[in-house]
Amino acid sequence: MKLKNTVGLVVGAALAASTMPVMAQTAGSVEVEAFAKRYFTDSFRDLNDGALVGGAIGYYLTDDVLLNVGLGTYRNLRTEERFGADNKREDIDGRLSHVEAVYHFGEGNFRPYVSGGLAHQELDQVGKSNRDRTTMALAGFGVKNYLNENFFLKAGVDVAYGFDHSNTEWMAGVGLGLNFGGKAAPAAEPAPAPVVAPAPAPQPEPQMQAVRVELDVKFDFDRDSIRPEFRQDIQSLAEFMKTYPSVTTTVEGHTDSVGSDVYNQRLSERRANAVRQALIAEGVDASRVSAVGHGEARPIADNATDAGRAMNRRVEAEVEAKVQVR
Missing domain, CATH: 3.30.1330.60 (OmpA-like domain)
Known part of the structure; x- marks a missing residue:
């Protein structure tokens, strides 16, 4: 999926959500996001650093905890070693899918967060028909800036540890997202009317x-x-x-x-x-x-x-x- 298509999905979702009652950052709300990250590969792979672009969708379990799933594809990844008669470096295709829990701190427009979860990575293997697959543990931190009740900007850093190769890789990037569909807080119940006692027998009216x-x-x-x-x-x-x-x-x-x-x-x-x-x-x-x-x-x-x-x-x-x- 190309980044411009992912951004298009976010914009389309924003138009579709414009008629919905919106209470951002509350339990039951949904976030969709398009992201672009700089990808720093582990040295054992003999690859240059590239980019990861894609999208994610999440659901707020509480006002602070978001469950998030996403998919990104790698861009501009090439081998450091040169191959063939033309002595060119080979392009590497791949993707990274993830599921993570995100905890947000505080309330208001700026909300720092920490995240943790798992990811599955697939990369072409140089000179082979099969792919290099690995399961990775994810941890990250960053901040979201809610521009209004719907839209937010995001900047963060993620670290990924591969269980299969014991490799550690880094990603740093930004995202643009949309939040919609939360439930409004219930209105406070009115106080019950006071009980009126029976009227006493007529007495001289006091001042x-x-x-x-x-x-x-x-x-x-x-x-x-x-x-x-x-x-x-x-x-x-x-x-x-x-x-x-x-x-x-x-x-x-x-x-x-x-x-x-x-x-x-x-x-x-x-x-x-x-x-x-x-x-x-x-x-x-x-x-x-x-x-x-x-x-x-x-x-x-x-x-x-x-x-x-x-x-x-x-x-x-x-x-x-x-x-x-x-």
């Missing part, structure tokens, strides 16, 4: 006053852990809710504009859930607290400045109760 308590928790960049200075504010809100057991609240998470919409949506949900769990840990019944993430859609400050982005990385909640005036 009531509304009391409101608001919570504003700020977060560090790309983090969902609660900073220590906001624990007292969360405890105060929990005590208020335990004092007035009929009130409920919705915890709303937000992010700044750095990163993709999909990643920021998930980050805002994780922040909201972190504050919700903190309220529950302080003794508030789980049915009285719900959580929702708004991503970067509701800024309260200018995302063009550090100070503005710091204000937008927040979780907000408020409760209101009617208190009898004595």
Whole structure:
């Protein structure tokens, strides 16, 4: 398969996937990739270094683990020794098929990875009709840059160890790929409606006053852990809710504009859930607290400045109760 044909398959898959709901880098999504690598042969083969071009397809078993299979063909491989009357070096044909597991680190646009698996290599044998076949162990590392929710660029290095010849060979190259077909995260369940007690017998209507308590928790960049200075504010809100057991609240998470919409949506949900769990840990019944993430859609400050982005990385909640005036 020629490289231009492989790239054509990737572009065709991108057009076919344009109508699909896309959640990149999630469990259940699929990646297809076209790659080109510089191939450094083992010295015992008496071959010059060449290239390996081909394609691969993978399936995300989890948000971080990708199972990948691929096939490449060798280009520009020639023997170092010269043959025949014209004293030319002989061209060598061959291919490399592989299956590997790839583990990705972190979240967001840049994702480093490590990989490991097995490969089967076939090369022409000089002056013979049969082929040199060997099974190889693969290990590699590199980084992917997700340009958007669909497309990514990849650069990496792979080392291959042949079991049959005890040879070690290297490959370094780049790839262009497409990610599509992931499943969207389930929406948070709404809190159940509070149970309304039976109306008591008519009494003289007391004078009531509304009391409101608001919570504003700020977060560090790309983090969902609660900073220590906001624990007292969360405890105060929990005590208020335990004092007035009929009130409920919705915890709303937000992010700044750095990163993709999909990643920021998930980050805002994780922040909201972190504050919700903190309220529950302080003794508030789980049915009285719900959580929702708004991503970067509701800024309260200018995302063009550090100070503005710091204000937008927040979780907000408020409760209101009617208190009898004595």
